[in-house]
Amino acid sequence: MPVPQQRDRDVTQRRLAAWLTDRLPGAADPRVEVELPERSGFSHETLLVDAVWPTAGGPHRERLVVRVASPTYQVMPVSRLHEEYQVLRALAATDVPVPVVYGYEPDPQVLGAPFYVMSREDGWVPPDLPSYHREGPVAALDEGSREALWWSGVDILHRVHRLDPRRLGLRSLADSATAPVALADQLDFYEEHLGYFGCADSPQVRDALRLLRGALPPQPADPGLLWGDARLGNIVFRGVRAAAVLDWEMVSLGPGEADLAWYLYLDRHLSEGIGAERLTGLPDRAATVARYEELTGRSVAPHLGWYEVFAGLRFAVITARVGRLLVEHSIVACEDDVPLARNAARLLSRTLAAVAG
Structure with missing residues (x-):
């Protein structure tokens, strides 16, 4: 769900030009042009930037994306912008295609909040709105x-899941405040913050928490x-091949089942969840699970249903929270005007009913 952005373009361009001078290879007094999207998603503010500077061979242009922590529109209780930057930097040496990162700035004095800069990748992204x-x-x-x-998306899951976080220097993710490793701790996190998210009275969420706590699967x-x-x-495609993994x-x-379940559940939301017919040609759940098991060499089917309920809980x-933010900032009159949240709650209800049945 997009939200309006407010930012002084001239000030932003001037400060970014100074910041980029020391971080872009070969850049000398770059001229920066910032495109402020009329609307941007929640979690982070996104700026599209062109940086141009003279070279012996003529003007050189770099197309960049600046991700700025949002002090106003924050979905999760804690910003994880720096962790996101660390992951992108670590993945540069792997076969998971990600944008190049040029630096992280913790000082809010530069752009009003911490931010990082990455390359803008050529290609196209399947849209959420309207649903692809x-x-x-x-x-x-x-x-x-x-x-x-x-299948290109499923292959990305396999590439990510076969990586060793210790070798990448990402073992610190185990101490994340919003995504602890233990599944019981993750359920505790969401239950403790139901008031923050705005769904403390949701029967679907309460039912999902009870079901999940009562059947915790084994963890690796x-x-x-x-x-x-x-x-x-969240994938930039060139043709039909994944060229860059975002967000x-x-x-x-944790276990790969969590990502696989989210991959399946979000596609289900964009079809069944909004009353749209799923596109023919896209492999179904059974085929997707079989392909993932073939790639990874292990069985995931026994506990995938648990992780799909978990995906439904988190999505709900x-x-x-998005609905609450839209109301708090007068973008909509009331949360009943946010079909995203209603559809998510309904899909979670259907998921729970299927499990109970």
Whole structure:
């Protein structure tokens, strides 16, 4: 759900130019042009930046993205911007395609809040609004291309999950305040913050918490890296191949089932969850699980249902928070005007009913 941005373009351009001078290779007094999107998503403010400077061979241009921590529109209780930057920097040496990061700035005096800068990757992203199941570039593909697109996303999951967080220097993610490793601790986190998210009275959320606590699956002794917000809408594609993996603010350590379940659940939200017919050509749940098990060499089916309920719980509380923010900042009159949160709650209800049945 997009929100309006307010920022002084001239001040931003001047301060970014000074900051980038010491961080872009070969940059000397770059001229910076900042595009302020009329609306940006929650969690972080996103600035699109062109930096140009003279070289012996003529003007050199770098297309950049600046991610600024939002002091106003914050979905999670704690910002994880620095962790996101650390993950992107660590993944640069792996086969997981990510943007190049040029630096992190903790001082809010520069742009009003901490931020980091990364490259802007060429390609296209499957849209959430309107859902890619209804219209847009995915709907325009033939069935074979849709299938290839989906499998490219599943391959990204496999690439992420086979990484060793210790070798990447990311073991500190185990101490994350918003995504602790132990599943029971994660459930504690969400339950303790239901008031913050705005869903303390949600029967679906309460039922999901009870079900999840009563059937905790076994956890790996050595948890792997999880993307967190694993979905087609967070991948930049060139053709139908993944070219860059975005949005790591939900990164954590744990079993791959958590990412796989989120990947399946968010696609389900964008089809069944909003009353849209799922596109033909996209592999179904069973085929996706089989492909993931083939890639990883291990069975995930026995406990995947638990992780899908967990995905539904997290999605419901996050969208409830989005609804609360929209009301608090007078973007909508009341939370009943936010179909995102209503649809998330309804899909969680159907998921719980299927498990109970």
